[in-house]
Amino acid sequence: MYSIDERRRNEEYRRRRRERIRKKKQREARRRRITLVLMTIIAILSIILIVKIFSSCSADKIVSTAEKIANATQSTEIPTLANPIKFTESQLQLNVGNAHRPLILDSYRTELTEFSLKSENEKIVRVNENNELIAMGEGDVKIICTVSDGRQAECQIHVNPMSTTGIRKDLDRNKPMVALTFDDGPNGSNTTSILETLNRYNGKATFFMAGYKIEEYPDIVRQVFEQGHEVANHSRDHLYASDLTFEQQKEQMESVNQQVKNIIGQEPTLFRCPGGIEGEYYTSGRMPLISWSIDTLDWETKNSNSTYKRITSVFEKGFNLDGDIVLMHDLQDSTPDAVKKICEYLNEKGYQMVTVSELAYYRDVQMEGGEVYRYFYKDNPSRDYE
Numbered sequence: 050m051y052s053i054d055e056r057r058r059n060e061e062y063r064r065r066r067r068e069r070i071r072k073k074k075q076r077e078a079r080r081r082r083i084t085l086v087l088m089t090i091i092a093i094l095s096i097i098l099i100v101k102i103f104s105s106c107s108a109d110k111i112v113s114t115a116e117k118i119a120n121a122t123q124s125t126e127i128p129t130l131a132n133p134i135k136f137t138e139s140q141l142q143l144n145v146g147n148a149h150r151p152l153i154l155d156s157y158r159t160e161l162t163e164f165s166l167k168s169e170n171e172k173i174v175r176v177n178e179n180n181e182l183i184a185m186g187e188g189d190v191k192i193i194c195t196v197s198d199g200r201q202a203e204c205q206i207h208v209n210p211m212s213t214t215g216i217r218k219d220l221d222r223n224k225p226m227v228a229l230t231f232d233d234g235p236n237g238s239n240t241t242s243i244l245e246t247l248n249r250y251n252g253k254a255t256f257f258m259a260g261y262k263i264e265e266y267p268d269i270v271r272q273v274f275e276q277g278h279e280v281a282n283h284s285r286d287h288l289y290a291s292d293l294t295f296e297q298q299k300e301q302m303e304s305v306n307q308q309v310k311n312i313i314g315q316e317p318t319l320f321r322c323p324g325g326i327e328g329e330y331y332t333s334g335r336m337p338l339i340s341w342s343i344d345t346l347d348w349e350t351k352n353s354n355s356t357y358k359r360i361t362s363v364f365e366k367g368f369n370l371d372g373d374i375v376l377m378h379d380l381q382d383s384t385p386d387a388v389k390k391i392c393e394y395l396n397e398k399g400y401q402m403v404t405v406s407e408l409a410y411y412r413d414v415q416m417e418g419g420e421v422y423r424y425f426y427k428d429n430p431s432r433d434y435e
């Protein structure tokens with residue numbers, strides 16, 4: 050049995066204990082409230098921060114979109130200022146006879162395809178139908194390029210004199226060279242077909258033209274020249290020197306020089322006597338006289354296969370054509386087909402097809418007026434092809 054005192058002590062003890070538990074619960078409840086308040090504050094602060102970051106991003110976006118719209122408006126409204134055009138080279142040097150295709154770029158370096166070119170002096174540089182610049186004569190000239198929306202660009206060109214006319218400086222003097230020559234034209238599609246074939250093999254040839262044919266086809270004379278071939282003189286009327294006086298020979302030669310100059314801006318430098326007959330005026334020293342070492346006889350056989358065989362037979366006999374001058378005629382209708390086969394054959398054999406002036410240049414021969422040249426061999430051998 051408990052005594053009364055004990056019971057009281059026990060009750061007192063339980064009361065204090067209850068009191069301690071109640072206070073503990075109160076403390077815990079307070080702690081939870083504080084934690085809750087702190088977490089709420091943190092949460093609110095975080096939300097504020099996130100909102101701030103997000104709102105600053107979208108502000109950026111709005112600004113950049115606004116800028117873009119402004120830029121777009123500017124570039125469509127004032128194209129001249131926003132996107133000017135220019136030549137890839139604002140200054141250029143050409144030699145007489147060179148053809149140059151200029152590249153026109155805008156400020157994004159995009160190549161323009163629709164533009165027109167104008168030369169301030171057509172006697173120095175001419176613009177042809179393919180928008181190529183053709184150097185016609187020595188001097189300086191400004192070329193203006195215009196696009197349909199009015200944008201313009203300028204290029205200053207200096208054209209060097211004609212001393213080294215048309216001679217390609219990038220040929221290999223150690224590789225074999227042959228000069229194909231075509232007489233008695235220009236002659237319409239015969240000549241243009243031959244040009245096409247030559248161009249396919251990066252070949253150049255010499256065209257000995259007669260004045261009466263030049264009169265008929267001035268555009269072809271220009272085409273021959275512009276494509277880097279040699280325009281040469283074969284007299285006005287193709288009359289044999291044996292039937293002409295000194296004065297008549299002079300007229301036959303000089304009138305063609307003038308005629309060619311009127312078309313391409315420069316006189317031919319080489320002459321071939323009609324029929325190979327050398328007259329007194331012709332040998333008097335005005336121009337070098339170019340004969341030939343291989344006659345394909347295309348004028349006689351009028352057969353493309355026979356013309357072609359005249360070339361292949363040289364190799365079959367153990368000779369070669371390095372340094373030879375080959376005679377053909379663009380007057381003959383069978384010749385263009387023969388040229389196709391000949392060019393393919395020579396190209397396969399590693400031959401460079403060159404103009405007579407190129408051949409002389411690479412064989413270090415300074416041609417002299419009135420002298421006859423039949424070939425430009427490296428070692429000047431005597432050859433018998435027949």
Ligand SMILES: [Zn+2]
Pocket residue numbers: 232233283287323324
């Ligand atoms: Zn002839």
